[in-house]
Amino acid sequence: MQIKNIYKKKKPIISFEIFPPKKESPIDTIYDTIESLKDLKPDFISVTYGAGGSTRDKTIEIASLIKNKYYIETLAHLTCISLTEEKLQKFIEELKENNIQNIMALRGDLPQNFNEELFQKSQYKYASDLIKSIKKDDEICIGGACYPEGHFECSSLEKDIENLKIKVDSGADFLITQLFFDNESFYRFIDLSYKKGINVPISAGIMPVTNKKQIERMISLSGASLPAKFSRIMAKYENNPQALKEAGIVYATEQIVDLLSWGIDGIHLYTMNRPETVRRIIQNISNIREALEYKDNIN
């Protein structure tokens, strides 16, 4: 099923993101993760795409497993880096052979050796270029990324939202946000986006932080700002892994409860392939999820 149709039928959508195991690890290591996530009844599970296409085959293989073995809808990520029209068509063909109709179309982070010349030579410079190309095929539904605090390369949030409008006008059917820890920044972003005429469903990307190393890495990668409350909790428990994990789960739960009460289209949990953490969060919101979920009655 095309994910845009799930958004039409149901609110809120609960989705998860997983990543393929590293090159040297066997693919089987992901099976247990999916098996555990399955019981939590996600509306879809997305599978990331490694830098420069390093996980291409695994991305398709895992997405196929999610769809055809577990019967859960899936979203295969794809990035512009080193992509050509021919490779794109092959990717789409393989997805169709595996009964997959959804692509998360991304530019990808530019590799360190990427200079202006290489950038200009790229067939797809921005995610919107890739989206335009995929859009020619109406069997494929397209997701795009968005950034509540602005993308780190862009001069301002307003400019980034102008670029986001191009992405949506190019054919993105729904959006998923970068992780954030401050819901107020998300609400501000939504307000600005609506004013710009962006009216596709948006899922909020939430990452439960459960260990110190992960926090440092994620914050430097995402550039997400840290509310004082978050920093206080992390500083207090950084040397107590169990307490930190507990606090991270509670923090993410509180964020989600607030977003659900606000009336969000969907929550996308960055699982970090840790189903136990996700399970605890989903259990925490199970009654709220049930109370809010409505189906087939959205105008």
Ligand code: FAD
């Ligand atoms: P774009 O939308 O192309 O934006 C990139 C920059 O260019 C922004 O600063 C934007 O403002 C600017 N811009 C956009 N369009 C234009 C235009 N027409 N003219 C001028 N400037 C423009 N990375 C991976 O490698 N694999 C993954 O699987 C993956 N999954 C992700 C999932 C989510 C939900 C998110 C939020 C990010 C993900 N990323 C992934 C990271 C992503 O690839 C990076 O954040 C990347 O730097 C930007 O990708 P984008 O698709 O948002 O790019």
